[in-house]
Amino acid sequence: MLRLAEWKDAQTTDDADKSDEVRSTSQLASTPPQPSSQVAGVPTPASLRWLSQQRLQQDLTELGVTAPELELQFPDLSDISRFIVTLSPAEGWYKGLCFRFAFTVLETYPFEPPLVRCLDAVWHPNLDEHGAVCLSILREDWRPVYTLVSLVQGLLHLLLEPNPNDALNAAAAEMLVQDPAAFQARVHQQVRERQYHFENAAPP
Amino acid sequence: MHASSAHSAPELLAHADDAGPAALAPEALTRCTTDVRMKHAKSNLQILVVGAGAIGCEALRALALCGFRNLVVLDRDTVAESNLNRQTLYSSADVGASKALRAAQAIKERFPGCTIRGYWASAEQMPVAFYRAFDVIVSGVDTVEARRWLNTVVFHVVRPVTSPNCAVQSKYLPVLIDGGLEGLAGQVRTIRPYETPCIECILDLFPDEAGRQPLCTIAGTPLRPEHCIHYAQAVLWPARDDQAVRSIDPENPEHLEWIYTRAQERAAAFGIEGVTTALVKAVLHRSVPALATTSAVTGAACALAVTRLVWGGSHAQCPWTSFHGSDGLYIDSIFIERRLSCPVCGPGSAVAISVSKNMLVKELIELLERHPVLHCRSPTIVWDYRPVYMSVPQSLKAATSPNLERPLSDIFISDSHPKVPDQVVLSVTDTDTRTCKTLHLFLT
Ligand SMILES: [Zn+2]
Numbered sequence: 001m002l003r004l005a006e007w008k009d010a011q012t013t014d015d016a017d018k019s020d021e022v023r024s025t026s027q028l029a030s031t032p033p034q035p036s037s038q039v040a041g042v043p044t045p046a047s048l049r050w051l052s053q054q055r056l057q058q059d060l061t062e063l064g065v066t067a068p069e070l071e072l073q074f075p076d077l078s079d080i081s082r083f084i085v086t087l088s089p090a091e092g093w094y095k096g097l098c099f100r101f102a103f104t105v106l107e108t109y110p111f112e113p114p115l116v117r118c119l120d121a122v123w124h125p126n127l128d129e130h131g132a133v134c135l136s137i138l139r140e141d142w143r144p145v146y147t148l149v150s151l152v153q154g155l156l157h158l159l160l161e162p163n164p165n166d167a168l169n170a171a172a173a174e175m176l177v178q179d180p181a182a183f184q185a186r187v188h189q190q191v192r193e194r195q196y197h198f199e200n201a202a203p204p
Numbered sequence: 205m206h207a208s209s210a211h212s213a214p215e216l217l218a219h220a221d222d223a224g225p226a227a228l229a230p231e232a233l234t235r236c237t238t239d240v241r242m243k244h245a246k247s248n249l250q251i252l253v254v255g256a257g258a259i260g261c262e263a264l265r266a267l268a269l270c271g272f273r274n275l276v277v278l279d280r281d282t283v284a285e286s287n288l289n290r291q292t293l294y295s296s297a298d299v300g301a302s303k304a305l306r307a308a309q310a311i312k313e314r315f316p317g318c319t320i321r322g323y324w325a326s327a328e329q330m331p332v333a334f335y336r337a338f339d340v341i342v343s344g345v346d347t348v349e350a351r352r353w354l355n356t357v358v359f360h361v362v363r364p365v366t367s368p369n370c371a372v373q374s375k376y377l378p379v380l381i382d383g384g385l386e387g388l389a390g391q392v393r394t395i396r397p398y399e400t401p402c403i404e405c406i407l408d409l410f411p412d413e414a415g416r417q418p419l420c421t422i423a424g425t426p427l428r429p430e431h432c433i434h435y436a437q438a439v440l441w442p443a444r445d446d447q448a449v450r451s452i453d454p455e456n457p458e459h460l461e462w463i464y465t466r467a468q469e470r471a472a473a474f475g476i477e478g479v480t481t482a483l484v485k486a487v488l489h490r491s492v493p494a495l496a497t498t499s500a501v502t503g504a505a506c507a508l509a510v511t512r513l514v515w516g517g518s519h520a521q522c523p524w525t526s527f528h529g530s531d532g533l534y535i536d537s538i539f540i541e542r543r544l545s546c547p548v549c550g551p552g553s554a555v556a557i558s559v560s561k562n563m564l565v566k567e568l569i570e571l572l573e574r575h576p577v578l579h580c581r582s583p584t585i586v587w588d589y590r591p592v593y594m595s596v597p598q599s600l601k602a603a604t605s606p607n608l609e610r611p612l613s614d615i616f617i618s619d620s621h622p623k624v625p626d627q628v629v630l631s632v633t634d635t636d637t638r639t640c641k642t643l644h645l646f647l648t
Contacts (some may be wrong), residue, residue, distance in 0.1 A: 048349055048352055048353060048356075050356075050629075050631070050642075051352065051356070051404065051547060051548070053586060053588075053589055053631060054547050054586075054631045054633075054640040054642075055547070055640070057584060057586045057631055057633050057640060058633055058638050058639075058640050060584075060594070060596075060597060060600070061584055061594070061596055061633045061635055061638055062638055063596075063597060064594075064595075064596025064597030064598065064600070064601075064635075065596055065635060065638075068596070068597070068598065070597065071599075072597045072598075072599050072600075073599060074599060074600065074603070077590075077591070077603050078589070078590045078618065079589050079590070080586065080589055080590070080591055080600070081589055106451055108349065108451075110407075111348055111349065111352075111407070115442055117442060117443075128423070128439075130439065130443040131443070132423070132438075132439050132442075132443070134423070139438070143408065144407050144408055144410075145408045167424065168423050168424070170424055
């Protein structure tokens with residue numbers, strides 16, 4: 001068994017650069033020591049960032065294997081923690097529309113859910129004009145066992161079956177319950193506006 | 205799921221002080237009697253207590269009462285007035301002083317034969333080598349993040365037991381004893397590396413401490429000042445124009461001020477009172493109420509877990525003790541199995557390979573497929589969040605396929621890493637099993 005007094009001698013060379021700092025803390029310093037000078041940002045196995053990266057890699061692999069047709073875009077190819085998922089429901093109120101969801105996977109993933117924002121806001125009880133998404137597994141019902149696949153399924157479900165009982169946009173929820181025809185008309189009008197907007201925005 | 209000791213530890217990077225036969229034969233343990241072993245343990249066992257809060261204070265006192273003579277305590281906080289009701293080593297004269305230093309002093313005064321040192325530092329500030337010195341690490345930290353960090357450090361410095369006279373009944377050291385509490389419930393987990401599940405194996409079993417609220421409630425009908433703060437945190441913060449800073453740092457005064465101002469505005473709009481900077485801090489820090497009785501029982505149970513390691517027997521086989529104060533006094537031990545796919549302690553979770561700088565990425569992939577421990581089927585490789593090669597999803601396959609024909613010396617260069625490193629740490633996923641391994645690649 002190694003005694004505390006001996007541990008400094010037993011350090012391997014890769015720790016030699018830190019030994020000065022260690023000595024100063026062992027003398028019961030009156031102020032907290034400065035953080036050790038590890039290479040900033042590079043994940044090492046002894047970090048949550050590392051575990052988060054591994055889990056994200058596993059999840060992306062799972063997503064690629066289970067949903068090969070899903071459209072995933074990576075705006076920055078040096079960082080897999082930010083990506084855009086495009087979902088287009090095959091039926092329901094939003095049939096034929098494309099929705100882009102921007103995912104940001106934090107270094108605390110999977111303990112914290114990814115941040116998800118909708119880039120194509122539309123008249124929807126569970127989406128607001130800022131792009132906020134009201135989906136329980138993104139917030140209070142998130143569990144570390146859930147994966148990106150669970151989230152993509154949840155988002156698709158939200159587009160197929162908007163939930164007026166759990167409303168973020170209360171006016172949309174009320175309209176969906178009181179006057180479904182007006183709700184559909186409003187969605188269709190937004191779709192036309194958006195297409196018009198796209199046509200105008202297209203380069204000449 | 206597999207819990208027996210038949211699974212050997214992953215191929216660890218050799219450290220000078222780790223050399224020697226890997227495991228201790230079971231008959232060697234019975235060679236010396238329990239009494240002799242306990243006596244040896246009391247005077248030799250090096251015990252680190254991380255966190256001198258509610259659990260830490262009780263654990264230190266109980267360990268000293270048990271007769272353990274070599275203790276070290278680590279905490280970055282100072283004593284606050286509100287700690288005094290349950291952190292029993294401090295008095296009102298200690299307010300403002302370092303917890304670790306005061307706790308060490310208090311133990312020294314009451315137990316003259318005890319060697320105890322206090323370090324005024326956070327666990328993350330200590331170099332990893334510091335943790336090599338200990339046989340047992342008792343953790344009384346208050347977040348899951350801090351637990352996971354400590355867990356990975358333990359597996360970073362883990363060493364096989366080589367002496368047949370070792371007092372601790374574990375095949376690998378250090379043993380991590382993790383105490384946790386929430387309200388009236390307390391838990392103590394004993395992590396004997398590669399024998400019992402580690403924190404990462406059982407991550408799914410932790411309660412959701414984040415205190416996330418349904419977004420719809422806080423967006424539609426805020427009732428309490430906390431709802432306004434959650435709204436500012438969850439809705440307004442991600443919608444800011446400045447996207448450079450992603451997550452909120454509760455220690456950053458500018459972030460606090462930003463959240464406080466937005467929460468105030470929202471509270472005023474809904475006629476809610478009580479948004480204060482202290483509340484903003486508490487919400488962002490997700491403070492959980494603590495009770496003196498729970499921490500006393502949990503701290504003592506941590507010390508009991510240390511003595512169980514020495515006694516051995518059937519108790520040592522039940523690595524999880526839970527305490528439920530709400531149903532009367534009820535203590536139970538349960539057995540939980542390790543998770544084979546655990547990225548920290550799963551078999552083959554860390555492997556070291558030495559290759560030439562000129563090796564092509566596709567050659568590395570062939571090597572990983574043939575490797576006796578890894579044998580990954582069509583592996584995906586990531587380096588510091590950069591995809592080196594990913595065969596799925598489609599968009600990443602298209603983007604990384606050109607890398608297959610490039611040499612490694614070409615890949616591990618970027619703006620932040622201008623020189624080819626001697627060593628890189630990669631994570632490798634098997635697309636069939638989706639297990640993830642850590643690969644230490646030495647470039648020659
Ligand atoms: Zn594990």
